[in-house]
Amino acid sequence: MSVKQAREFIVSKGVDSFFVDLNSAVKFNIRFFREVFLPPYEGKEIIKQCYEIGWKSLPLISLTGFITGLVFTKQSRPSLAEFGATSWLPSLVAIAIIKALAPLVTALIAAGKVGSNIGAEIGSMRVTEQIDAMEVSAVNPFKFLVVSRVIATTVMIPILMFYTGCVAMLGSYINVHTNEMTSFVAFFEQAFSKISFLDIFSSLTKAVVYGYTIGIVGCYQGYNASQGTEGVGKAANASVVVSMFLIFVEEILIVQITNSIRG
Amino acid sequence: MENERQNRGKDEPVIKIRDLYKSFGSNRVLKDVNLDVYKGENVVVLGRSGTGKSVLIKIIAGLLTQDSGSVCVLGEDVSKLDDKELLELRLKIGFSFQNSALYDSMTVRENLEFPLVRNKKHLKRKEIDASVERVLTAVGLAQTINQMPSELSGGQRKRIGIARTLILNPEIMLYDEPTAGLDPITCIEINNLINRVKEDFNTSSIIITHDLTCAKATGDRVAMLLEGTFAKEGTFDEVFDSNDGRIKSFYNYNFIK
Ligand SMILES: Nc1ncnc2c1ncn2[C@@H]1O[C@H](COP(=O)(O)OP(=O)(O)OP(=O)(O)O)[C@@H](O)[C@H]1O
Numbered sequence: 334m335s336v337k338q339a340r341e342f343i344v345s346k347g348v349d350s351f352f353v354d355l356n357s358a359v360k361f362n363i364r365f366f367r368e369v370f371l372p373p374y375e376g377k378e379i380i381k382q383c384y385e386i387g388w389k390s391l392p393l394i395s396l397t398g399f400i401t402g403l404v405f406t407k408q409s410r411p412s413l414a415e416f417g418a419t420s421w422l423p424s425l426v427a428i429a430i431i432k433a434l435a436p437l438v439t440a441l442i443a444a445g446k447v448g449s450n451i452g453a454e455i456g457s458m459r460v461t462e463q464i465d466a467m468e469v470s471a472v473n474p475f476k477f478l479v480v481s482r483v484i485a486t487t488v489m490i491p492i493l494m495f496y497t498g499c500v501a502m503l504g505s506y507i508n509v510h511t512n513e514m515t516s517f518v519a520f521f522e523q524a525f526s527k528i529s530f531l532d533i534f535s536s537l538t539k540a541v542v543y544g545y546t547i548g549i550v551g552c553y554q555g556y557n558a559s560q561g562t563e564g565v566g567k568a569a570n571a572s573v574v575v576s577m578f579l580i581f582v583e584e585i586l587i588v589q590i591t592n593s594i595r596g
Numbered sequence: 597m598e599n600e601r602q603n604r605g606k607d608e609p610v611i612k613i614r615d616l617y618k619s620f621g622s623n624r625v626l627k628d629v630n631l632d633v634y635k636g637e638n639v640v641v642l643g644r645s646g647t648g649k650s651v652l653i654k655i656i657a658g659l660l661t662q663d664s665g666s667v668c669v670l671g672e673d674v675s676k677l678d679d680k681e682l683l684e685l686r687l688k689i690g691f692s693f694q695n696s697a698l699y700d701s702m703t704v705r706e707n708l709e710f711p712l713v714r715n716k717k718h719l720k721r722k723e724i725d726a727s728v729e730r731v732l733t734a735v736g737l738a739q740t741i742n743q744m745p746s747e748l749s750g751g752q753r754k755r756i757g758i759a760r761t762l763i764l765n766p767e768i769m770l771y772d773e774p775t776a777g778l779d780p781i782t783c784i785e786i787n788n789l790i791n792r793v794k795e796d797f798n799t800s801s802i803i804i805t806h807d808l809t810c811a812k813a814t815g816d817r818v819a820m821l822l823e824g825t826f827a828k829e830g831t832f833d834e835v836f837d838s839n840d841g842r843i844k845s846f847y848n849y850n851f852i853k
């Protein structure tokens with residue numbers, strides 16, 4: 334085989350497998366939307382997953398959110414001080430946190446922590462045939478494992494985002510209060526003066542979309558894990574990489590859409 | 597012998613496999629497999645590692661689909677069933693996995709309850725507990741009820757795996773290498789368990805193995821899978837009295853061990 338032929342072969346193989354993967358990913362999503370509305374509903378499992386995903390992410394999210402707010406405020410102060418505009422700090426910080434940082438930080442942390450966990454957990458159930466075992470005992474593993482986890486991430490990421498936003502604003506307030514002696518009420522009045530309903534709605538939409546992405550990507554990677562322990566590692570890794578990539582793409586899309594609505 | 601065959605011939609086999617082919621890419625695993633399993637009999641499928649024994653029973657349980665040929669279980673063509681019909685058929689099939697496949701995030705009790713709670717919603721707590729106790733006692737592991745699978749030995753895991761399939765009272769049991777990797781005494785225990793399950797739960801079974809002791813102890817009939825097709829079928833002695841060199845070497849190899 335000549336180098337040219339080899340290259341063509343590899344490229345065409347890559348393109349082929351990309352479309353095969355895309356096709357199965359689309360089918361996986363369609364299957365989710367078909368099964369999510371059909372009984373039986375795995376209520377107990379959904380609540381358990383919400384607990385796992387939400388509660389167990391709290392420490393990490395609290396720390397990251399707080400530091401993000403604090404550091405962002407601290408680093409923005411000198412530039413504003415040049416114009417004698419430090420009084421704008423609260424609204425600047427609020428815009429940054431609510432419109433961009435809270436959803437992104439929450440989503441990226443969750444992609445790392447929750448996404449990899451889902452990928453590894455379902456992946457190891459796949460390679461140790463636990464998913465097959467569910468199937469042969471007449472339990473629908475897609476419903477039990479996938480639907481419950483995707484619902485849980487879609488519900489919990491927005492809640493975590495609100496929480497991250499609050500903690501970040503608190504971090505920011507502490508920094509502003511120690512430097513400018515701004516009172517609590519004054520800080521939050523100023524902070525929210527520039528925030529519209531559309532901003533909050535847009536962030537909420539982002540969080541829902543990110544939550545769905547993290548859940549479905551983790552489940553997809555785990556569900557389709559290849560055999561062997563290697564497959565588990567790959568699934569966990571791909572869950573993080575793919576969902577982070579998609580989160581950035583979605584971020585751009587949603588910002589564009591929001592801006593065009595704003596007109 | 598002949599007479600017995602004719603008698604059996606009167607009723608339909610519970611598992612009927614015809615002209616089954618299955619390949620993965622260029623790897624042709626099953627080539628023209630035919631097999632009948634009749635009610636109340638234990639059929640042992642013998643074969644070397646990698647000849648497609650696991651693939652065969654996964655096709656029977658509908659976990660894999662064949663390339664061509666047909667598999668009828670309890671009169672239903674497995675590959676032609678829709679999702680709901682397949683679930684219903686699976687309630688009647690017990691599948692004991694080669695590596696047990698216990699749910700490792702659940703205790704033994706939760707493992708056993710899992711198929712029951714989800715498939716028989718009308719059951720009361722008391723009835724579920726009674727069923728769990730019944731199958732645990734059947735496999736002789738009542739004391740492990742609150743343990744996690746990771747705390748069990750390989751043989752115990754196998755038995756819990758079998759218990760989990762028994763809880764739905766299957767008509768058909770599929771055992772994938774029930775004795776692989778176990779010491780000879782545990783093997784004998786498992787063989788006895790398989791025979792007891794046949795009597796007590798009234799099952800028909802396919803037992804996959806490359807362990808001749810297990811084949812001899814549990815099999816009413818033995819079928820030898822060689823290079824993707826059944827080379828020889830009959831009672832244990834019939835199969836191993838054959839002059840086929842490949843079967844002989846399998847036999848010798850096992851006894852040298
Ligand atoms: N899902 C799969 N995808 C691709 N190839 C597979 C798959 N499952 C099995 N095979 C191939 O099919 C062949 C038979 O595998 P199988 O697991 O049935 O062997 P086996 O007879 O059960 O062996 P063992 O005694 O080691 O369990 C192997 O070559 C294996 O590589």
Ligand SMILES: [Mg+2]
Nearest residue numbers: 649650694772
């Ligand atoms: Mg096998």
